[in-house]
Amino acid sequence: MSSFFFRVDHDLLRSEAFKELGGSAIKVYLVIGLYSDFGTDWAYPSIRTIASQAGLSRQTVLVAIGELTTRGLLVTNKSKGRSTAYRIIRQAPERPTKGRVPAKDREKGAESFNPTGPFFLDGVTKTGSIFLEGPPSSGLKSLDQVARLLGQAGREAGPKQEPELIEDSSSIPIPGTPFRVSAEGRLLVAVDLQELLTDQGIPRRLAQRIATQKDPEAVAKVLLNAFYLESQGKLQNGPGYIRAGIEGGYDLLPQVADRLEGRRRELEARLRSSAADETRKREERAHVEEEEAMNMVIASLGVEELKALVRRAVESLPEPLIRRNPTLSNPFVRGRVYALACGEPLN
Amino acid sequence: MPAAKPIQTDWVKTVLFDRGYLARIRGEAIKVYLVMLEASGGQPDQSVTLSLSQLMKRTHLSCPTVIDSLTRLEVLGLVVSTTRPRGKVKTYYVSDPPATADLHA
Numbered sequence: 001m002s003s004f005f006f007r008v009d010h011d012l013l014r015s016e017a018f019k020e021l022g023g024s025a026i027k028v029y030l031v032i033g034l035y036s037d038f039g040t041d042w043a044y045p046s047i048r049t050i051a052s053q054a055g056l057s058r059q060t061v062l063v064a065i066g067e068l069t070t071r072g073l074l075v076t077n078k079s080k081g082r083s084t085a086y087r088i089i090r091q092a093p094e095r096p097t098k099g100r101v102p103a104k105d106r107e108k109g110a111e112s113f114n115p116t117g118p119f120f121l122d123g124v125t126k127t128g129s130i131f132l133e134g135p136p137s138s139g140l141k142s143l144d145q146v147a148r149l150l151g152q153a154g155r156e157a158g159p160k161q162e163p164e165l166i167e168d169s170s171s172i173p174i175p176g177t178p179f180r181v182s183a184e185g186r187l188l189v190a191v192d193l194q195e196l197l198t199d200q201g202i203p204r205r206l207a208q209r210i211a212t213q214k215d216p217e218a219v220a221k222v223l224l225n226a227f228y229l230e231s232q233g234k235l236q237n238g239p240g241y242i243r244a245g246i247e248g249g250y251d252l253l254p255q256v257a258d259r260l261e262g263r264r265r266e267l268e269a270r271l272r273s274s275a276a277d278e279t280r281k282r283e284e285r286a287h288v289e290e291e292e293a294m295n296m297v298i299a300s301l302g303v304e305e306l307k308a309l310v311r312r313a314v315e316s317l318p319e320p321l322i323r324r325n326p327t328l329s330n331p332f333v334r335g336r337v338y339a340l341a342c343g344e345p346l347n
Numbered sequence: 348m349p350a351a352k353p354i355q356t357d358w359v360k361t362v363l364f365d366r367g368y369l370a371r372i373r374g375e376a377i378k379v380y381l382v383m384l385e386a387s388g389g390q391p392d393q394s395v396t397l398s399l400s401q402l403m404k405r406t407h408l409s410c411p412t413v414i415d416s417l418t419r420l421e422v423l424g425l426v427v428s429t430t431r432p433r434g435k436v437k438t439y440y441v442s443d444p445p446a447t448a449d450l451h452a
Binding site: 013018019020021022023026027030031034052053054055 | 359360363364369370371372373374375376377378381382385405406407
């Protein structure tokens with residue numbers, strides 16, 4: 001077992017996903033997190049191991065994994081001939097899309113996405129938390145499905161949904177696709193590429209070869225191009241284009257690249273703003289704590305002692321600082337009284 | 348970028364896994380335990396108590412479920428209950444359980 005730590009983020013514990021998860025799913029989450037490799041975050045415990053550690057049956061573990069995947073807390077990678085890999089999504093997941101179909105129903109052939117999302121690369125959609133080299137279960141079944149999702153439906157009429165919450169996220173989803181883009185402009189892939197390629201009509205063996213030998217980001221670029229062209233009704237032969245694109249190393253189409261850049265800038269702005277908010281909050285908290293510490297010390301002093309300390313503080317401070325207000329209500333005087341009383345200044 | 352603060356990592360690993368308590372915690376009790384652990388900063392702290400309503404709100408569980416979970420956790424020794432002077436209000440805090448979860452108990 002890894003000697004490194006596995007953390008459970010506070011944001012996760014306070015998220016809606018945590019409230020809606022069953023106890024079994026949480027236990028499976030913890031077990032997989034424990035087995036996660038410190039560097040790569042991937043874990044490879046068998047179902048039997050998870051069941052044993054969590055005190056659950058095998059079937060319950062499988063159901064729990066499905067639930068975690070649906071809620072965007074877990075990503076799985078099933079490659080033929082290899083053990084299943086799991087990756088915990090640590091940040092607070094976005095709220096599940098209204099009408100989103102659970103993973104088990106997707107396997108039965110139901111539509112993967114509620115086709116009420118916005119146009120390709122525009123607006124906001126909930127594609128779930130996705131990371132590089134990730135796996136599965138939210139793969140699109142066909143380009144037709146993507147085109148229906150991308151091109152034709154508008155926003156569903158109904159109650160307004162809460163804005164998407166992305167906290168602590170180093171990447172932002174690309175609407176209408178199973179990919180994300182990072183602040184550095186890297187394309188992040190979190191689906192089983194082999195399955196996705198197979199769903200787009202690529203023969204299974206070729207898809208396997210591509211998934212194992214080609215750079216996932218390069219494959220994602222070609223797929224994004226294919227999705228875009230399909231949404232514009234300009235793609236005649238999807239599998240052919242994808243094969244040629246991967247073999248030829250096609251780069252992003254200018255229109256696709258522009259929109260990705262837009263999303264990347266949006267992410268950058270969000271990250272900057274959250275960093276600034278966090279700094280401001282930290283400073284406010286520090287100020288409040290300082291005030292509390294000073295109040296506590298000052299309250300513990302006797303009247304005469306306090307007067308003496310105030311006198312000493314006023315004498316020791318530079319004149320400009322105490323000229324207008326040489327009393328305890330002056331923050332400089334309060335700080336100096338604290339330092340004199342405690343023998344050390346506030347940090 | 349805002350960083351989410353974690354629960355004390357070694358407590359989760361040490362108590363729940365290494366000592367085998369995770370397999371002993373049944374049902375929704377794990378949610379109650381994690382919320383209590385979060386409130387106490389990831390370490391056993393007798394001074395930190397949560398009310399039933401707070402637990403219900405954070406875990407989204409019903410009152411009977413939370414009470415049942417607390418009872419189960421108390422049987423395992425993961426939490427300890429204390430009763431206020433008049434004996435009407437029960438509070439719970441996270442405690443340091445025995446070294447191993449005795450599966451035959």
